[in-house]
Amino acid sequence: MKAMISVLLPELVLTGGLLISVLMGAFASRKTTRALTPLWILAALLTLLLVFYSGTGLAASTLKVGPFERFFDLLFLLTGLVGLFLVWDALPDRPREFEFLYLSALIGMMLLGKAQELITLFFALELLSFSFYFLVGYTRDREASLEGALKYFLMGAVSAAFFAFGIALIYMTTGTTVMTELFRSGLGTDSLTLLGLLFLGVGLLFKVAAFPFQFWTPDVYSGAPTPVVALLNAAPKAAGFLALLRVWYLLYDRSGPHWAGVLVWVAVLTMFFGNWVALRQKELKRMLAYSTIAHVGYLLTALLIRDVLALKALAFYLTGYAVMTLGAFAVLQYVDAIRPTTRDLTGLAQRRPLLAWSLTLFLISLAGIPGTVGFATKAFLFYGLIKQGYITLTVLAFLNAVISAYYYLQPVVAMFMMEGDHAATRRAEEMPWTTSVVQVMALLVVYFGVFPFTIWNFLDQLFRRMG
């Protein structure tokens, strides 16, 4: 029991914070709850520290906590923390339940990354998803927001159904839902188990928005409030990929190279689809939504690496992706429009040069231009891919990066090269935290771009410390 508490300490602390926020919601006035944002930030920070000092191991054979999971805990918490700062600035009139949902989403991610047992996995996934259904639709008075939330909910429900059905099939044939046992027993090479695993995979592909299960993404992104998108874009994807990795290894264990071929196709189609459609987007959030799909395509290729390199490449890519997209969405928060388009950025370079350069940095990083974290992460990933022998796939992925450069540069064109001044930006004094977020993320993009080894080292150290 004691060991279990030590392992789950971060989650427990967050749950405590969550309970407090429920109570506050019930008894305190709206004004006091809003003033308490620093408390949630503090809770997240405390949890962050605890991550370093809590134990590792198995908790009741359903959750596995190793250095890799701890790294992702840090990623979720840091992303959540940055997200909280953005929320503070952008959503002053949020309802009382906002923090509650926010924290429960964080807990969901942290559990999802660690789940070793299918029901737990399902539970974490739903905890995460349900929190986000509400967060996405929180601006109830806006049609787009509701549309996004509804679409997200329906798609989420479908994926949950797939997932649950997958679990049922696996349990039916093997009699267990614990992943380690599934691995060990070598059970279930029969077609029903495979079908079950496949359903699990499809459910998760919905979550990470891979082709052909991506269609909820653009509406959710353009409808939801910017800070929620910023969080949704970075963190749940990482959690989803962790779960996907586990399911994928189970699947690969059983039927191997055959499914690798399918995954290659899914990855290639995902990146081509995302980039191709993004080319025509004028609305920035939609554009970033399609670009996300493209990045999911690159990320999926990481699953093909049968090596510890895959874990590292994935961790690194997701971290870099979180940094640059958090920065990009933070800049968008400045644009005083509900659905900002490229046109809204015209003249930003004159008015707010630092902001314009930062956004340029985030965008070229997303495109994978060297000197930024976006290039470093791609280089690591493709290094692993080439090592595995997927040379054509690598070349295709690079070609996609070239295509993506076209639309990533459009905002740059608007900011620097268009005549006129349409930039309806909020003043810096209105958003003190957002400014800091933009600056910190811009520095990180360059720092991790020039010294990519720091993240690698950190990961290695975690591995060494936690065994």
Add this chain to the structure above:
Amino acid sequence: MVFWGNLLNWVIWVPIVAAFVLLLIPEQRTRFQGWAVLAVTLVEFFLSTALLRAFPRAGYAFTLDLSWIPPLGAGYRIGVDGLSVLLIVLTTLLTFLGAVYSREVIRKHVRTYWIALLLLEGLLIGVFAARDLLLFFLFWEAMLLPMFLLIGIWGHERRLYAAFKFFLYTMAGSVFLLAGVLYLGLKAGTFDLDALRGVAQNLPLHVQTLLFLGFMIAFAIKVPVVPFHTWLPDAHVEAPTVGSVLLAGVLLKMGTYGMLRFAIPFFPSVAVRQASLWMALGVAGILYGAWMSWVQKDMKRLIAYSSVAHMGFILLGMFSFTVYGLSGGMLQMLNHGISTGALFFSVGMLYERRHSRLMEAFGGVAREMPVFATILGIVAMSSLGLPGLNGFVGEFLSLLGAFQRSHLLGALGVAGVIFAAVYLLHMLRQVLFLTPHQPREPLMDLNPREFFVFLPLLILIFWIGVYPRPFLRVLDAPVAEIQRVIRPHLSTSLQTRVQEPQHTPEVYP
């Protein structure tokens, strides 16, 4: 300590750091920014000339080898040999002159302009200084953004089209380069150039061929070699003057530099096999470039196509693998930067005065601007290879090398020299001497600032033309190095022909 004590390191990072610092200076203080940038580029130029003092010598100078990404074997490895150092000095000189020129010309987004210029300078120097393949790629590709901004913000009418074409074309070329870089790095476990050489040469031949082609496509786009040249006229024409100067003067050399530094030494046997193909493409470039130049009405476009032709000479000389050809090709890289840079400056100055790049908008300029006319005459003569000026030395040596390998290609190349005379003299006649159809406002002759821009270039034109020996001596070691790598792969009959001169060709006493 090693990091701070290395002069080359300073040369790379001073402009890049200066660019970031500039971001902190308030936008309105344009005068101060202008002076600051001028100072930085001047200091940068002197720092880079200090690099020259270590030459001539064999091997690399100012080397630095620091750990950068250990698990991949990539290091922060820099160092220069004779070829790199000449190109670095060319870069810093052209950037400084560009800064002098731009101070009065650029009116909008001034600070952004300086930032882009300084970033570009630092990254270009990085390209020529990198001794690590991944580091090289980093500089090579990062350079796209400042150039994109230079073309896209301060360019002419179709600037957006040109900027995107430049960006995407080059990036697409780099796809195969990066795949090749990662593949080689993986095979060797390191990205160190010297280590990679040994590994690359021992790969199976078909893999080598593929990798060679992958590298060459990226470099050929940059040069540009003829079928890949279509981005060049647009980018050169639409770019602002200094953008064109740096594009033609330095960026194109990145391509030929890449071939000499990476593609050929890594895969010498493939390079030898394909030498005729690339020489033929060089000749195609010479003839096609000349032909296209001849029919242009727009001066910038004419010079842009003439660049295609001149880069053809470099390719022709390089792939002859003879001592003459190689040193001629390398020297021509420098020459082309000087003369074409000066030509683009001239067109820019004419454009400033009459806001047209069309030749027919001018005429009788010689009467109104005698100083300018003299300079343009000299520069054009240097570009078409008049003996006694720099262009002649490079082209002559390149052609000499080509003749040693193939009489046909050599002869066609020589024809290109004549065509160059045709189109350049055509331009001179139209712009300087023909009387205009209708009277126009007279043009002001060069002001001291503009004259100052030309002065160093003119000195170099005459210097290299009359006494190229110091330059060729600096290039001696790089030529010998390529020869050493390539010789075992040549057939014996070629070996004797290529080998002939045992030391630097001394065309002039």
